[in-house]
Amino acid sequence: MTTESNLEKVLKSGSFAVTSECGPPRGADTEAIRKKGAFLKGYVDGVNVTDNQTSVVRMSSFSASLVLKEMGFDPVMQMVCRDRNRIAIQSDILGAAALGIHNLLCLSGDHQSFGDHPSAKNVFDIDSIQLIQTVKRMRDDGKFLSGEQIKGRPDIFIGCVENPFADPFDIRALRLAKKAAAGAQFVQTQCVFNVEKFSKWMEMVRDLGIHEKMYILAGITPFKSVGMARYMKTSVPGMDVPEGLIKRLNDTPKDEVADEGIKICLEIIEQVRTIKGIAGIHIMAIEWEHKVPEIIEAAGLYPRPS
Amino acid sequence: MIVANRKPFEEIMEMLKPYKKILLLGCNECVTVCSVGGAKEVAVLASEIRLSRLKNIIPVEIKEHTLERQCDPEYALSISSFVNDYEIIISMACGCGVQTIAETYREKYVVPAVNTTFMGSSEEHGVWREKCQGCGNCILDKTLGICPVTRCAKSILNGPCGGSQGGSCEINKDTPCAWQLIIDRLKQMNMMEKYLEIQPVKDWSTSRDGGPRTRIREDLRI
Ligand code: SF4
Ligand code: SF4
Numbered sequence: 001m002t003t004e005s006n007l008e009k010v011l012k013s014g015s016f017a018v019t020s021e022c023g024p025p026r027g028a029d030t031e032a033i034r035k036k037g038a039f040l041k042g043y044v045d046g047v048n049v050t051d052n053q054t055s056v057v058r059m060s061s062f063s064a065s066l067v068l069k070e071m072g073f074d075p076v077m078q079m080v081c082r083d084r085n086r087i088a089i090q091s092d093i094l095g096a097a098a099l100g101i102h103n104l105l106c107l108s109g110d111h112q113s114f115g116d117h118p119s120a121k122n123v124f125d126i127d128s129i130q131l132i133q134t135v136k137r138m139r140d141d142g143k144f145l146s147g148e149q150i151k152g153r154p155d156i157f158i159g160c161v162e163n164p165f166a167d168p169f170d171i172r173a174l175r176l177a178k179k180a181a182a183g184a185q186f187v188q189t190q191c192v193f194n195v196e197k198f199s200k201w202m203e204m205v206r207d208l209g210i211h212e213k214m215y216i217l218a219g220i221t222p223f224k225s226v227g228m229a230r231y232m233k234t235s236v237p238g239m240d241v242p243e244g245l246i247k248r249l250n251d252t253p254k255d256e257v258a259d260e261g262i263k264i265c266l267e268i269i270e271q272v273r274t275i276k277g278i279a280g281i282h283i284m285a286i287e288w289e290h291k292v293p294e295i296i297e298a299a300g301l302y303p304r305p306s
Numbered sequence: 307m308i309v310a311n312r313k314p315f316e317e318i319m320e321m322l323k324p325y326k327k328i329l330l331l332g333c334n335e336c337v338t339v340c341s342v343g344g345a346k347e348v349a350v351l352a353s354e355i356r357l358s359r360l361k362n363i364i365p366v367e368i369k370e371h372t373l374e375r376q377c378d379p380e381y382a383l384s385i386s387s388f389v390n391d392y393e394i395i396i397s398m399a400c401g402c403g404v405q406t407i408a409e410t411y412r413e414k415y416v417v418p419a420v421n422t423t424f425m426g427s428s429e430e431h432g433v434w435r436e437k438c439q440g441c442g443n444c445i446l447d448k449t450l451g452i453c454p455v456t457r458c459a460k461s462i463l464n465g466p467c468g469g470s471q472g473g474s475c476e477i478n479k480d481t482p483c484a485w486q487l488i489i490d491r492l493k494q495m496n497m498m499e500k501y502l503e504i505q506p507v508k509d510w511s512t513s514r515d516g517g518p519r520t521r522i523r524e525d526l527r528i
Contacts, residue, residue, distance in 0.1 A: 082460070086507065108467045111459050111477050122460070129464040130507045145507060163468030168489050171466075171501065178464060178504055190468060237469040237476035 005102040005157035006074035007046035010280075011186065011215045015305045016273065017280030019076060019188065019217060020292050021048035024064035026057065033064050036289045037071050043293045044073075045304055046103055048188070048282070051078040055115025062092060065101050076159060077101050080109025085125040086134070086145050093135060097154030105159040105188065106131040129182045132160055136183030158183055163190035164201035165240035173204035180213040187214055188282040191221040191232075194240040195271045202275050211277030218272040221284045222291060223261035226250050262295060269299045307427065308336040308400045309434045310343065310420040318351070319358060321417045322394065326365055328355070329392035330419075331385070331407065332372035333399035340434055342420050343398030345372040351398065351419065376403025382410040389414060442512025442519065448505065450491040455508075457484035463505035 002008060010017045020040055025032035040047055047068055051061040058064075065075035077096055084092065093104065108128045112120045126134065135158050137143050142153045160179045164172050176187060192198045198218070205211055223229045226249045233241035245264060252260040272278050281301075285292050296302050322328060330352050338344025352368045359366040369392060373381045376399035389395070394415050397404040401422040408416040424436035439456045445463075446453060455461050459477045466485030469476025475483045492498050510516065 108460050108462060110469070113477050124461045125510065126507050127460070127462040127464050128467075129504055133504070134507070161468065166466065166468045167470050167472060167483070168466075168486055171489055174501060175464075175466075178502065182504055237471055 003102050003155045003157045004100075005046070007076065007103055008157040008185070010045040010305055013305065015045075016301065017045050017215070017217060018043070018283070018296055018301050018304060019046045019048060019280065020044045020283040020285065020289070021050060022064065022068060022289065023050045023053060023286070024059035024061065026059075028059065030064075030067050033059070033067050034071065037068050037073060039290045040073070040292055041071065043296045043302060043304065044283075045280075046074045046076045048076040048078055048105060048284075051080045051107070051109070052083065052115070053078075053110070055082065055110050055112045055117070055120075057116060062096055062101075065096065066099060069100055074103065075101050076103040076105050078105045078107060079131065080107045081124055081126055081128060081131055082109035082112060082122050085123050089126070089131065089134065090138065090144055093138060093154050093156065094150075094152075097156055098152075102155055103157045103159060104135055105161065106135065106184070107161055128160065129178055132158055132179055132182040132184045140183075157185055159186045159188065160184040161189065162187050163238045164192075164198055165190055165194065166238035169197075169201075170204075172201055173208055173210065176205060176214075177208045177210050180210050185214050186217060186279075188217045189219045190238060191219045191284060192268055192272060193221075193232075193245060194242050195268060197240060198272065199275055202277055206277050211279075215279040216277055217280040217282045218275075218278055219284060220265060220269055220272075220281050220295075221286065222265035222288065222295065223249060223257075224286075224288055225257055225261070229261075262291065262298070265295060266298055269295075307339055307425070308402070308422060309340045309424050309426045309436075310337055310400055310422045312342050312347070312351070312398075312420050313418070315354060315358075318396070318419055319355070322355065322396065325394040326367060327392045327394075328366065328368045329385075329389065329395045330355075330368055330370050331376065331395055331397045331399070332370075333376040333397075333403050334372055334374050335377075335399075337399055337403075337420065338372075340428075343400075345370075348372055348398055373399075373403075376400075377406050379406060379410060382406050386411075439513065441508075441510070442516075443509060445505075445508075448500065448503075449488050450495060450497070450500075452484055452487045452491060454484050454488065457482070457487070463508060 022036045049061045049065045052058055061077050065077040068075045106128050112122050135156055138154050139156055142150045162176045229246050229249055232239045249257055283292055330348055332343050332345055332348035348370045352370045375381050389411055396417050396419050397407055398419045404418045425438045426434045426436040428434050436456055441455050459475050466483055470483040473486045475481040492501055
């Protein structure tokens with residue numbers, strides 16, 4: 001079965017896919033999301049819309065996805081398990097599918113202690129693998145988790161994330177296998193900086209044959225500054241930034257650091273493209289969305305398949 | 307066991323402010339074991355209160371008393387002969403004990419001196435960790451004795467999430483990642499095939515989510 005997702009169409013055609021992301025604004029104004037979207041127009045096959053990332057309150061992923069849909073994008077709506085129980089989750093899936101959102105990315109979500117409301121109560125009624133199962137069940141069996149029949153199945157291309165750099169390393173491919181078995185059709189990985197480790201992970205992924213069961217998109221993030229690289233290394237859980245890259249940025253004259261960051265990013269894209277089983281890249285240029293077209297063009301990935 | 311922490315002294319003094327005759331009630335069970343509300347801690351708190359009142363020249367009369375088990379109505383009744391000599395009861399038991407005293411002496415103002423925190427166990431001297439949330443449907447057989455409902459910050463049943471690093475949970479370095487522990491144990495026991503089973507969506511109706519729980523054993527009722 002094929003959904004109406006453009007991302008799915010591109011991946012199925014065998015083209016190397018490119019996705020990026022738009023973080024919704026911290027307010028009710030849609031201008032910010034339109035502005036970010038305008039940079040990406042024509043450069044991506046799908047655009048992720050984050051769901052209160054790092055547990056900071058933002059415009060809902062659902063609403064921002066609709067704004068981007070209106071602009072002609074194929075939104076990849078992210079959904080975390082932190083803030084909704086199974087009732088809200090299934091309801092939002094129906095709502096999203098009803099209004100033309102055809103990609104859902106299933107995540108656990110950062111713990112709320114990282115965000116702006118650390119005193120909040122969390123939900124975690126189901127986990128990300130069970131969320132994948134839930135979407136698949138709703139779509140393929142036309143059933144709610146309760147077993148009751150759905151009238152009008154949600155047409156959703158199911159995505160997930162995996163962090164090859166988190167611990168324990170040796171089960172990270174197995175965990176992706178569980179996600180594939182649960183029904184995930186594509187995965188976007190955590191930002192790849194340590195290509196060597198990523199290649200090792202991909203080897204395990206191929207050994208398990210997961211690359212034949214789902215599309216694997218490597219996460220790519222350009223460094224804007226030395227400070228950002230350091231921050232990602234030390235303060236973001238599960239992030240692997242090799243010391244060599246930080247040194248390289250450090251040794252670059254200050255006014256050239258941003259360019260060097262883009263250069264590193266292009267090198268990483270080049271390297272991951274040669275890894276067997278990689279079906280595309282997912283560019284997360286945090287508050288640097290206007291650089292994404294430049295990266296995609298320089299990587300020789302423009303124009304996108306229509 | 308139930309683990310608790312004593313409330314800040316200022317908060318306790320604020321609750322006691324208008325009262326001169328105070329009954330300070332400890333409990334000999336969990337709060338004694340975790341050194342927060344047994345006879346020893348009752349004595350310490352009582353002298354702190356007396357000292358503070360003395361400094362501020364406000365009279366106080368404190369009776370120190372520790373019950374065998376505050377969460378048992380039978381023991382709660384054992385203080386009925388002198389309860390009325392006091393204006394307020396401050397309990398150093400867990401929330402269950404405080405409520406039993408409040409239910410037993412409905413005309414009395416009963417306040418807590420501790421914050422009840424969790425059901426846990428002692429890992430080493432002076433260190434307790436949360437171990438169980440009483441979900442009402444134990445799955446420790448599947449996770450080899452390590453509870454992901456309680457010890458994973460996100461209660462993930464198919465972990466670990468992408469934040470697990472160096473054995474620690476993403477929330478802080480001092481909290482072990484439950485899923486790292488589970489996987490270590492699975493490997494040690496040669497049971498990694500269990501990891502591939504997807505744990506289904508949990509029925510939370512047996513836990514607090516299903517509403518306050520009551521246990522009735524007809525065979526034990528008189
Ligand atoms: S599974 Fe439930 S009953 Fe068992 S230890 Fe965890 S919370 Fe307690
Ligand atoms: S790091 Fe481990 S314990 Fe913490 S939320 Fe993730 S899986 Fe759970």
